Amino acid sequence: MGATLSADRHYVILVRHASRDFLSTSDEAEQAMSGWNANLERVPPDFNTPGLPRTLAIAGRLADELGTVRVAGVWHGGHTVARQTAQAYQQVLGKRDRLRQPADGSCPIHCKEFLDPDQGSAASVAAALEEALAADVGPAGSAIVVVGHQPMLTLAARELTNKRLPGRTLPLAGSEAACLEMNGSGGATLLWMLTEKSDALLDNLKSKIESKYDVAKFFLGAFVVNTGFILSSEIWRVESPVAVGVVFAGMIFTLIALALTAATLLSYDRLMMPAEFWTGVFAEGSDRRRVRPRKWSVLRPPSQAHVVLFYEMIHVWSAFFLWALGFAFAAVASFLVALVHNSVYRALPTATRDEVSVPLIFLIAALALSALAIPLAGHYWPRRPELGFED
Numbered sequence: 386m387g388a389t390l391s392a393d394r395h396y397v398i399l400v401r402h403a404s405r406d407f408l409s410t411s412d413e414a415e416q417a418m419s420g421w422n423a424n425l426e427r428v429p430p431d432f433n434t435p436g437l438p439r440t441l442a443i444a445g446r447l448a449d450e451l452g453t454v455r456v457a458g459v460w461h462g463g464h465t466v467a468r469q470t471a472q473a474y475q476q477v478l479g480k481r482d483r484l485r486q487p488a489d490g491s492c493p494i495h496c497k498e499f500l501d502p503d504q505g506s507a508a509s510v511a512a513a514l515e516e517a518l519a520a521d522v523g524p525a526g527s528a529i530v531v532v533g534h535q536p537m538l539t540l541a542a543r544e545l546t547n548k549r550l551p552g553r554t555l556p557l558a559g560s561e562a563a564c565l566e567m568n569g570s571g572g573a574t575l576l577w578m579l580t581e582k583s584d585a586l587l588d589n590l591k592s593k594i595e596s597k598y599d600v601a602k603f604f605l606g607a608f609v610v611n612t613g614f615i616l617s618s619e620i621w622r623v624e625s626p627v628a629v630g631v632v633f634a635g636m637i638f639t640l641i642a643l644a645l646t647a648a649t650l651l652s653y654d655r656l657m658m659p660a661e662f663w664t665g666v667f668a669e670g671s672d673r674r675r676v677r678p679r680k681w682s683v684l685r686p687p688s689q690a691h692v693v694l695f696y697e698m699i700h701v702w703s704a705f706f707l708w709a710l711g712f713a714f715a716a717v718a719s720f721l722v723a724l725v726h727n728s729v730y731r732a733l734p735t736a737t738r739d740e741v742s743v744p745l746i747f748l749i750a751a752l753a754l755s756a757l758a759i760p761l762a763g764h765y766w767p768r769r770p771e772l773g774f775e776d
Contacts, residue, residue: 462500507540635719
């Protein structure tokens with residue numbers, strides 16, 4: 386595909402520090418990079434070897450993607466492994482003529498205390514980057530490489546993208562990089578990620594998609610059967626005009642839920658297509674490099690199939706299935722509310738039915754909503770699983 390960056394934009398490259406040498410007896414902040422060699426030229430790049438070889442290999446891929454864009458600075462924290470990762474990136478980018486040397490000839494590598502996990506914050510990282518780019522650190526078509534730690538890199542990406550980071554996460558392993566394009570109107574867009582995920586992880590992702598596909602199929606089948614049963618029962622014999630309106634609302638919710646569930650199945654079926662048969666969508670005309678990723682995903686290439694599958698899987702689940710689940714609950718609740726309202730409506734004196742009909746339907750609906758919301762908000766939400774990051 387070639388370089389994907391434009392010569393008239395600013396970029397932030399977020400890099401996670403390389404794997405540490407955990408056999409070291411020193412404190413974490415002093416632990417060196419795995420396979421570190423001060424003479425970087427003697428170490429051959431190797432995507433399959435964690436530490437320095439993988440860092441050099443991914444830095445070379447970054448140089449390919451930068452094209453005419455020049456790196457105006459390489460930032461890192463005080464940890465030894467972060468400094469060494471920055472040095473490896475700096476050397477590769479320098480040899481490939483991707484560094485913009487300052488007028489005074491100084492080296493564009495800087496230690497930033499706020500990049501240390503115990504001293505800074507994601508907000509301070511994002512603010513410093515925005516300030517540096519706003520101050521025009523270099524000509525158009527420049528980038529800043531930031532070597533940091535997780536989860537700070539993910540949190541900083543959320544800040545830079547104004548909380549619109551796909552999947553709300555940045556799955557970077559050691560030495561891997563993510564490119565964010567800074568928009569002139571504020572905020573940023575995640576364009577792509579340079580990763581080296583294993584084939585085993587790709588198999589795990591496909592298995593997860595298959596399991597979600599099975600869940601959606603079961604839900605669709607069960608919902609169709611139960612909806613058919615409900616629609617053929619007492620629900621059609623309601624007398625209250627308000628209840629009739631609620632029944633029709635339930636029918637609309639049912640159709641929406643069925644449509645969203647079908648969209649879930651079709652989307653997951655598409656994701657199960659072998660990656661070898663995927664095709665990219667390019668911008669028309671001569672400017673093929675200005676293709677934009679969908680706001681919930683990243684460009685492939687250069688991103689691996691693993692990352693695209695992960696983001697697309699999260700998107701389908703949150704944009705289709707969870708909404709289908711919500712509309713299904715709304716449909717069932719509408720039918721139940723209509724039936725309860727109709728039963729109470731029949732028991733009321735004829736003269737007072739119309740007077741209390743509307744307040745009564747709101748009362749029953751509020752009770753039904755509370756019965757659903759209290760367990761979710763009071764039990765599940767505080768105890769929902771939280772995922773972290775491997776070191």
